[in-house]
Amino acid sequence: MPDTLAYLQEVNASFLENLKDGDVETSRMLLWNVLEEIAPRVASAASDRHACEFVEVLVDHMSAQQLRFFLHKMEGYFSHLWTNRYSSHVLQRLLSKVGAIVGNEVKGEADDDDDPDRAADVPPMSSLIVTMCSEVQAEWLTLINDVSASHVMRAVFCALAGRAPVLEKRGKKGKHKALQFQSAQTTAERSLVLGSSDGRLVELMSDAHAGPVLSMAVRVAPTAVQSKVIFKLLKWNDPERSSQRFYDFAADSVASHFLEAVCHSCDEDVWAAIFERCLQGRLLEFSEHPISNFVVQNFIQRTPTSDLAETVLDELQGALWSLLSSYRAGVIWRLAELCERFKLREKSFFLALVAAIEKLEAAKPEVARRDVVSALIGLQLSNNQNSRLTLNVPGARIVETLLKFPTDVSEPIWASDNEDAKLALFEKLQGQFGSLVLDRNGSFTVLKCFDVVSKVKELFSDFMDDQAPKKKRKHDKKDGKKSKKKAKADE
Known part of the structure; x- marks a missing residue:
């Protein structure tokens, strides 16, 4: 391994120098030479604490054919590579580039015309990903609980859905079309997940490593699979247990992110079913909790119809003072957005909010009382001890949303x-x-x-x-x- 490390260190310096000079052809040929040289030792190089840094630099500049060649040489070692601290980062870097490559394969577009002879016997990227998943699928319950492998699994889910494993985007720009992988035995793999022990899955939901993987799986899963996974994890066939499980998940710092992923990913019917069984009638209780209030905010944000919006407002509009008292301005902000989005109760909500703030301020000494906007924004100027300006971000968001209401509020x-x-x-x-x-x-x-x-x-x-x-x-x-x-x- 010392010889491999010295070799990688030397070629990296030469490679970066060629890149700086803009010599693309020389850099391409150098990459192929490096890949052929380290091919028998590619797994050990990726797993080495020092060599992996140089390997990641090379991965960043590989063509589609070179990435396929590189991943192909790792076959047979994936169980180790997923769980190794260093090689897991190499795999994540590689998987971040897979989505576009598989997308081109699905469309029938050819790879970049790099070196067809060297890549002649290398399978398509989609087949390589399926091979990798098949190699480790019997160990998924162990891998999902591993600090390194869990991150690789999240990257694999993103790659399967045609997106890079980066920070998640919200709104319309965050929607990605799932890609169809060739020869993927989705029925068998789905049965593997859905057939797992319910008790074991519940434990994984609260695990700091496994929980985010399951949340990511829900976000990127095809529609046909998504609802089955959601209902399996919520034990939906038992109304009482599913309601209690939702309650427990909502209060958990890890599992609550799964519920947020559910409300952002599911269709209108699933959203309504979950809301009516698990949240309706208990919104204030969930809102006052330091963790589950974020679940409520996400569900309010994704309310699909005006009728359901009316139901939410019926339950929470009269509790604005309680929400302010428990420092849940974020929930109020989402309610204000709901009013503005569906053009519902804008005037009555505004007046109710003003009354709640005035009631809250009335309990303070007269010198400390503030008007409605000042109380919401909570601006604090810099002083001798602190040179920064601070404000209450959710409160400022409320003011921003109220400004979108009809202009007759001053009438x-x-x-x-x-x-x-x-x-x-x-x-x-x-x-x-x-x-x-x-x-x-x-x-x-x-x-x-x-x-x-x-x-x-x-x-x-x-x-x-x-x-x-x-x-x-x-x-x-x-x-x-x-x-x-x-x-x-x-x-």
Whole structure:
């Protein structure tokens, strides 16, 4: 092994120098020479503490044919390579490049025309991955519990789904189409997982290594398999046990991520079934827990229909004070998003939130009380002990979402008999009237100011002196003229 290490160290220096000089052809030929040289010792090189670093550098620059050649030479050693601390990193690096290669194979597109003669007897990448999985499939319960092999297994699941094992993306950009691997015995492998001991699977769900693998498997599994895996792990055929298992998983720091993966991956029917059996009627209980509240946030975020959104709001809108008291602003943020997404109860939710914040602030000494926005954002300025600005991120998200609500939330203030409140709102807006008059909705707020505030001259000078942007929207001119006409009439 010392000779192999010295060789890799030498060729790496030469390889990187060629890359720096832009000599692509020489670098390609050098890689092939290295692969042929270390082929009989590729498994031991990948498993060595020092040599693996050089191997990873080479993997980063291998072509598709070279990666297939490299993985082919590892056959027969995968059980060891998965569990070795160093070779597991080499495999993860290689698997991060597999998705695109298999995708091309599925489409019938050829490899890069690198060196067909050297790769002539090497199977397609999809077959190599299937061979690797077949070699270790009898050990999967042991491997999934191993600190190194569990990471390789996650990378394999990602590769099978045609995605790189990187940080998961959210939203539409996070959706990836699963690739169909040739000769994959999915029925047998599915039976292997689904036929495993229920008690053993429950133990694995809370394991720091195995739990994330099962969560990843749910995220990337084909639709036909996904629901079966979910229902197997939740013991769905027993209503009472499945509800209790969901409850236990939600409070576990590892297993809770599986439930989050479920709600982001399952279809509308599965989401509704899980919600109705396991969450409905207990949302506040789950929300107040330091771990399970994140499960609730994910389920609220993925609520599929307005009817189910109404059900969620029925249960939690009246508990905003309790959520604030238990520092669960994240749940409130998701509720606000729910209102905005389905255009439901925006006004009543806003008023309920204001009332909850005012109730919470009323319990504080008068000097410590804050208004609604200040209480939500919780901004703390830098001082002698701390030079950083800090704020409550979920609270700031709530404010951001509330700003997307209809603009008539200030109407009750103008229509009320409270002159102090009207004056306070006027002072908040002062300095911004020039911009407001050019906005379709803001112009109506300015007109309300003329109707209820006596300081017309201050308001008039504010927006008459304002230098509006030269590029205006179509309705800017009309709205501005309307406000100026009203100002002159009052003057």
